[in-house]
Amino acid sequence: MSSKTGEVILEIEGLKKYYDQKAVLDGINLSIKRGEVAVVIGPSGCGKTTLLKCVNGLEAHQEGSIRVDGKEVGSDDFSWIAARQKIGMVFQSYDLFPHMTVIDNILLGPVQVQRRDRAEVTLQADALLERVGLADRRGDYPRQLSGGQKQRIAIVRALCMNPDIMLFDEVTASLDPEMVREVLDVMLGLARQGMTMLIVTHEMEFAKAVADRIIFMDGGVIAEESDAKTFFKSPATERARRFLNTFYFE
Amino acid sequence: MPNSGFNVLLSVNNLRRLALGLCGTLEIAMISVVISVVLGVFYGLLMTKKNRFIYVLCRVYLDAFRIVPILVWLFLLFFGSAIVFHTDLDGVTVSVIIFSMWGTAEMGDIVRGTVSSIPTHQWQSAQALGLTQWQVHRFVIIPQALRRIAPSAINLITRMVKTTSLVVFVGVTEILRVGKQIIEFNMMKNPMASFWIYGFIFFVYFLICYPISKFSKKLEKKWSY
Amino acid sequence: MSLNWDFIVEVIPIYRSAIILTIRIAIIGVVLSIIVGAVCSLINYYKVRGLNLLVRAYIELSRNTPLVIQLFFLYYGLPKLGIMLSNEACAILGLTFLGGSYMAESLRSGLEAVSRVQVELGLSIGLNTFQLIRFVIFPQAMSIAMPALGANCIFLIKETSVVSIIALRDLMSVTKELIGMYYNTTESLMLLVVCYLLLLLPVSFLLIFVERRLRYAEFGV
Secondary structure (H helix, E strand, O other), X not given: XXXXXXXXXXXXXXXXXXXXOEEEEEEEEEEEEOOOEEEEXXXXXXXXXXXXXXXXXXXXXXXXXXXXXXXXXXXXXXXXXXXXXXXXXXXXXXXXXXXXXXXXHHHHHHXXXXXXXXXXXXXXXXXXXXXXXXXXXXXXXHHHOOHHHHHHHHHHHHHOOOOOEEEEEOOOOOOOHHHHHHHHHHHHHHHXXXXXXXXXXXXXXXXXXXXXXXXXXXXXXXXXEEOHHHHHHOOOOHHHHHHHHOOOOO | OOOOOHHXXXXXXXXXXXXXXXXXXXXXXXXXXXXXXXXXXXXXXHHHOOOXXXXXXXXXXXXXXXXXXXXXXXXXXXXXXXXXXXOOOOHHHHHHHHHXXXXXXXXXXXXXXXXXXXXXXXXXXXXHOOOOHHHHHHHHHHHHHHHHHHHHHHHHHHHHHHHHHHHHHHOOOOHHHHHHHHHHHHOOOOOOHHHHHHHHHHHHHHHHHHHHHHHHHHHHHHOOO | OOOOHHHHHHXXXXXXXXXXXXXXXHHHHHHHHHHXXXXXXXXXXXXXXXXXXXXXXXXXXXXXXXXXXXXXXXXXXXXXXXXXXXXXXXXXXXXXHHHHHHHHHHHHXXXXXXXXXXXXXXXXOOOOHHHHHHHHHHHHHHHHHHHHHHHHHHHHHHHHHHHHHHOOOOHHHXXXXXXXXXXXXXXXXXXXXXXXXXXXXXXXXXXXXXXXXXXXXXXXX
């Protein structure tokens, strides 16, 4: 969460991904500035999750480029392993490593991958746990935690790597309804502190509250892009209007 | 390769003798399998009964065969029969008895595991349809159980065929012993014989067991749902 | 039917050296089996080109042939090719040849049970392949495979009972010898069973204990 707000941190150009012959991502262009919160919404199967996984190199793309901090990911001098340390990711399944305690889950990346000092990371981890209200669970195993708690820990785990940008992939979609709020609150807090975030979600109210920008995807392309207020009040495209309508009962 | 020794395998007489030895072993295996399957089903169903005493008794029987090696069991009956029954049992009888007892335990455990793995809602929904106890078994439980039992039961055949190689320890003339005789007979003119004969026996066992275990794996895949 | 205690006391040292031999073969064999199994399971899991097929062939060959036959081939067959091994080395090699495939299959199903999500999680925090195996995949696969690995251990210890076929003085051959020499059948057989129970009961109790611990620590999602 460093200084220079406004510079482009993530830049995606002409990104294409196929499964067999079918294009899942059909030419995505997107750039995210430091400190910006972008929310990706769209019907299921539109490629949102695939987009996030491509950004983190968990799915290989066939065409186009992804640049983080100006450097193309996957090139010789900027490997995916290096890139993933700058890109934190939180998944829909609120899985932690089941054989490790909460604190070990958090420390694994910073200590083993980034080779940082254990004591220093522990301090940071404890501070973050405190912030998400789970300081007393640091020695617990994942099976002792609720889904919402696990997801908050997963966020802390990603944050502890000091990433430049955080990806959230429908992080509340598998949670019990009463646990959704606690996770969204943590994300809202992060946004207010200026964390750069790319969020995929189905929580429209949350999107409205947190987003600087809404990216509406449909059929593997970005169909519409605007600030939150405009998008929810008067979406420009028919597709977006239809999509938004599915959330209301009349 | 005149002296490679491979020609011991080309002798019709030798092959015939090996085959006969093998048939003896397989016969013991097959008889034991049949007895095991029949008794094992009853034994397994007995174990699913909710009687604590019966269960413990069955469990002890099963664990006795799980913990003590089969070869030790063979020895016990082979050498011990004279003391207990005042009669000597020959190796074949001893083998069939022990393999069947062991097979019954294993088969029973397969049956028990399968029957108790059929979810209770299957029983309940069948009963809710108004089926009688017998009909529930006939139309719901047995067809499902059979599909789950088949792969492990077939796999048990492989295990029993492999285990029958132990009969050489209780003096049964089987393939290994025949092999040994052929090797000794050819000792002078064919020193490589033991490599080929034992290699051949090794391969024959593989040729018998491999298709069976492959088949069992295929069934497992096909019937897993 | 009263027992001849003098005889028992007299032959206990013989049984002791036999049981020590069995333990030695079993321990070395089991450890080597786990190592072979781990390597093979990783080759299968990652489908390492060239090696994968070889490992599959080895596993099928080993699982579909009895140990007795494997030992015969190793002990009587291989020397003809100029490969001479002591009978104890043969027993250990045979046990490893057999056990390696059983361990490999158990470990492989453990590896395959580790979910794709866990792999992605590990990758997303920047772990490399080696770290991913070491910190994420292997510990989980091991505990999933633990009951099967334990059963394999017991299976292998029991399988050592056939090593007398290659002229090793183990419990079986000692028993047979004593019966043949002194006709103290009851005592000899009793000692045989007692020795195997001494060997196997502690192992199976240990396994039950470990399994309980594991079940307690079961990874809930």
